[in-house]
Amino acid sequence: MVDCVVIGGGLIGMLSAWELRQSGLSVTIVEQGKCGMESSWAGGGILSPLYPWRYADPVTALARWSQQHYPDFIQRLHEHSGIDPQLQKNGLLILDTEDAAAATAWAQRWDYRLAQPGADEIRSLEPALAELSDSSLWMPEVAHVRNPRLLKSLKKSLLNQGVKILEHCAAESFLQARGSVQGVVLENETLLAANVVVAGGAWSGKLLASTGVDLPVRPVRGQMILYRGEPGVVSRIILSQDRYVIPRRDGRVLVGSTLEETGFDKSTTESARVALAAEARRLIPVLAEYDIEYHWAGLRPASPEGIPYISAHPDMAGLYVNAGHFRNGVVLGLASSRLLVDIMLGREPIIAPQVYEISLDH
């Protein structure tokens, strides 16, 4: 019998496992494919929501906590695993937005640094830009991580800490007795556990359906392309008309992303590739000189307003959920996993938890 089984080896499942293990619990992760190969791998790794002032306060509260704690966490992971997730604080430049008043009010309320740069400043921040817009915003403290490396680093660190990881192992249902969860049923065996955390990303609702909860989390496809650039070609995260460009340390440049309601279909389309490449050239013309190295898609776990469920199950003791982070699982995940474990262990929560709760109406 293990203290906790975590279902799902994406970023949210692995961060939940990290928090549980750091709190002294024994943990097993079950993952139907390979850990960290779904939405968490497909994402851009920006440690901020895009247009963050457009989100409800519960999203900002989680983002704020994570942003304050990511640098230390990344340093610890790097030391512990030997794999550097490459956190870079190179700022977010938002072009062509009419939101300056709302953004400024939001930044003042939450104490974020946000400026409205003039043309010369924009040019010096990002010399590769094609056009300078006089309605831009600049958030110098926004960072990003290289999420595939973060996932590798986290997995290695979890294994080093004695967390058991079962891959190619789908959880089929829950073992339950007298209103409490007793474990997880897999295809060929049953794992006994005192607690179970569902962190199944876009698939979480499917698993919970058998427990009387209709979790409104659905897959929303996002496609991205990757240029094999050179270091220094792009310096900042650039956001314009909901499309963005992210420079990696080795010169690679990500361009994303689409938002598509295509169910669990993860295929890529030629039309998205063409549209993303056109957007990349519009923003940073020099990218036309580089090859597109890769094009992929991932399924974001979308919830209403992008507010994740971080909660005990309303009707089954010992069962918990950490899912529905939509476009922001990388930035929200550190806080949501800490909050979940606070709830599980009855500790003082880092953030008031009620707004993230699942009720039986779901």
Ligand SMILES: Cc1cc2nc3c(=O)[nH]c(=O)nc-3n(C[C@H](O)[C@H](O)[C@H](O)COP(=O)(O)OP(=O)(O)OC[C@H]3O[C@@H](n4cnc5c(N)ncnc54)[C@H](O)[C@@H]3O)c2cc1C
């Ligand atoms: C194109 C794109 C760009 C993005 N950019 C960003 C960004 O810049 N910043 C940011 O913060 N967020 C970003 N995101 C969002 C972020 O990636 C997600 O919110 C986050 O990865 C969700 O993590 P997760 O662990 O819940 O889901 P996933 O990574 O999808 O992991 C869920 C895991 O659960 C497993 N699973 C499901 N059901 C079962 C079962 N029954 N048994 C066993 N295993 C199961 C799945 O196989 C999967 O591995 C982006 C997403 C996409 C697609």
